Amino acid sequence: MKRQMKPLTALVPALALTAGPALAHGGAHVHPHGAExxxxxxxxxxxxxxxxxxxxxxx
Incomplete structure (x- = not known):
């Protein structure tokens, strides 16, 4: 029997990968101010x- 992955379970790794750099932000800015x-x-x-x-x- 093949189990299907729930959509929420599939999103957790994607959210972790996209939020990681923001959480580790050391203060150096590569983007212009106001671009947030x-x-x-x-x-x-x-x-x-x-x-x-x-x-x-x-x-």
Missing amino acids: VWLALALVAVVVLGCVSLMRGRK
């Missing part, structure tokens, strides 16, 4: 689009 909002939105968009792609692939 669009960087966060871009990151969220990538994760959401990846999840949608995974969910569509299961149908």
